[in-house]
Amino acid sequence: MSLVLVPATPTVRLLASVVNYFPFFALNLRIFFYDGDLTGWDMALFTFVFIFTIVQLTLYCVQGQTVGKIIFKLNIYSYDGQKAKLGKLLLRLIVGPLLSFIPPYMFINYGAILMKNKQCLHDKLTHTFVGVWREEAELAAAIPVDPATVRRRWALVLDIVFPGFIALALWILFYFLQFVYIVLFAISMGLLAFLYEPYLKIILDNMFNFGIVLTVVFYLITAYLIIRRRTSIGRILLKVR
Structure with a gap:
């Protein structure tokens, strides 16, 4: 052996x-x-x-x-x-x-x-x-991996890392809004007051909660697709059957 x-x-x-x-x-x-x-x-x-x-x-x-x-x-x-x-x-x-x-x-x-x-x-x-x-x-005796299997693996990778992209996008958005806040403060106090109260402040204060909601929605959609459609977001984006 x-x-x-x-x-x-x-x-x-x-x-x-x-x-x-x-x-x-x-x-x-x-x-x-x-x-x-x-x-x-x-x-x-x-x-x-x-x-x-x-x-x-x-x-x-x-x-x-x-x-x-x-x-x-x-x-x-x-x-x-x-x-x-x-x-x-x-x-x-x-x-x-x-x-x-x-x-x-x-x-x-x-x-x-x-x-x-x-x-x-x-x-x-x-x-x-x-x-x-x-x-x-x-x-x-193992069966060689075919291209369809490779695509399915990539689809699984996409399903795994997608929440990470959500976190990264929100992280970038948070600091972008902070930058907008500074710019508006430098340009006009009146314009700042209009945008900052309450819209910009609400977004910044609830960014973490917003990320949690998006992630939960992502997993709910994924669960629905897996149970009802036998697919996932990664498989749909990569056109894997």
Whole structure:
């Protein structure tokens, strides 16, 4: 039996990430609904997340794995096929979270995994990839990817990153309106009063809420298209059947 090292599929990496981040999601959810009373369950959750974090960091630094990666038999490798060294692992540990919290890079970062080489943006920047060992015979029997499949993947990428474009557009609009405010202030106090009260002020004060509404509307439309039309916004824009 001959084994070959190949990049892990997006689905497997997503499942591994769910395992890795679920405890933190549970903790954030508890903090969000915290009512001021600290219970025994809260202490147990905090203790578990703390121990889980220590275990995750230890596994990551020692063998380039996490609990999720161990469950799905994944590891982090350099381009030469060897397990990534500690230096690259630490760099990856820094770059990944940074990209994950900066829109729209967070959508581009994870959307890139749907490309041919199955690498996130932080994988590319650190010259690493998440790999799994598979049987050579299994790979030889795999069906080649046709152009229609590629277009479907691009449509999925578009569906993922579209909310990022919404956030970016609103960010640009916010600072553009701030610029308009300064210009109007310099030109005419009377004109400023006319535009600033209440229209411009309302827009600026509610920009964040407006972004949330647009994103929710986007996902509602996407859900409707998937359930009723068996398609999505990305598929419509790229004309994928």
